[in-house]
Amino acid sequence: MIVSPVVAGPLETAETWLKEGRSLVLATVIETWGSSPRPVGSQLIVDGRGNFEGSVSGGCVEGAVVTEALSIIAAGKPGILEFGIADEAAWEVGLSCGGRIRIYVEPIIMATSAGC
Amino acid sequence: MLSEIITSLNQARRERRAAMVISDLNGTRQEILLEGETVIRSDIAREVADRFGSGKSGLVKIGDRELFFNVHMPAPRLVIIGAVHISQALALISRLAGFDTVVIDPRTAFAAPERFPGATIHAEWPEEVLLKTPLDIYTAMAVLAHDPKIDDFPLIEALYNKCFYVGALGSRKTHAKRVGRLRGAGVAAEDITRIHAPIGLDIAAANPAEIAVAVMAEVIDALRKRSRDVV
Incomplete structure (x- = not known):
């Protein structure tokens, strides 16, 4: 009955990539202020080579999130990123819409190596 | 995670x-x-x-x-009754918009898989399909077969199961006849007013693909303006 969407979602892509043995990081929008293009709960999956699927903004901050994701993979610990028009890096990765977002970035841990 | x-x-x-x-x-x-x-x-x-x-x-x-x-939340679903020309375009747009998409038409020549690449298509009567996979409040229904024998049963089921969108193809005259049949079948007048007919937003759509866009826009409008967000 259920058809895979034409564009696979980030979690479906994550499952495929996990089966291929890739290291992955999941980025999730946890808070937004003002105008922001993607709602709370929106997700982006990133692999160790910087391939990604999904979105956490309208394309404004994905590049920065992907870069940060690579260091999260190396560290193996979650972190929180914040983007907004007031950022020093606003010219490069700020939200042109003037909004502000907080993003939780966490590594995906294979069940077999889980400690908790 | x-x-x-x-x-x-x-x-x-x-x-x-x-x-x-x-x-x-x-x-x-x-x-x-x-x-x-x-x-x-x-x-x-x-x-x-x-x-x-x-x-x-x-x-x-x-x-x-x-x-x-x-x-x-579960993905919204669009059930399309009638594997007609409009349905071919609608099935594609619907999947692109992230809807689980199902096409039902008992006429095997219409419900040919090659006409609907990649879609879930049932060459069966809606009565049989909906018995196996019931409708729910996350489901929209577009009734497009233009044949009461195929259309009326799923239309009544969609209203009864409170599908978040119910649309039916046909002119005002066709719809007036349909309303008469549904009233005869015991469907309440306030339920019948939930049917979007003529189907689709008024964008002066001039061919099957454009009508499909108008229908999809109306489905999304119904989904996003509900009091309860689905996805």
């Missing part, structure tokens, strides 16, 4: 069950809950129930902890 949470979320999506992941941002604790499961922790039971109700994800401070509730 454990890989098995991702697997469980995808499984819930396939089974059309709502799920929620609760993450403690100060630590590493994370859990997945399916709608209807008992919430053991009394401090978050209310929050969980409210969020399954509203479909909204969000961050909550409980004591000195920051908990993030991410709600994964």
Whole structure:
């Protein structure tokens, strides 16, 4: 009955990539202020080579999130990123819409190596 | 996040069950809950129930902890009755928009798989298909076969099961006759007013693909303007 969407979602892509043995990081929008293009709960999956699927903004901050994701993979610990028009890096990765977002970035841990 | 949470979320999506992941941002604790499961922790039971109700994800401070509730509602679904020319375009647009998409038409020449590449298509009577896979409130129905023998039963089922959108193809004259038949079948007048007919937003659509765009726009309008968010 259920058809895979034409564009696979980030979690479906994550499952495929996990089966291929890739290291992955999941980025999730946890808070937004003002105008922001993607709602709370929106997700982006990133692999160790910087391939990604999904979105956490309208394309404004994905590049920065992907870069940060690579260091999260190396560290193996979650972190929180914040983007907004007031950022020093606003010219490069700020939200042109003037909004502000907080993003939780966490590594995906294979069940077999889980400690908790 | 454990890989098995991702697997469980995808499984819930396939089974059309709502799920929620609760993450403690100060630590590493994370859990997945399916709608209807008992919430053991009394401090978050209310929050969980409210969020399954509203479909909204969000961050909550409980004591000195920051908990993030991410709600994964079932994907909206579009059931298309009649494997006609408009349906070919509509099935494509619907899947692109992220809807689980199903086409039903008992006429095998219409419901030929090669006319609907990649779609779920049933060359059966709607009565048979809907018995196996019932409709729900996350489902929209577009009735396009233009034949009462095929259209009327699923139309009544869609109204009865409170599908979030019900649209039916046909001119005002055709629809007036349809209203007469539905009234004769015992459907309440206020339910009949929920049918979008003529189907689709008025964008002066001039061919099957354009009508499909008008229908899809009307379905999305109904989905996003509901009091309760679905996805």
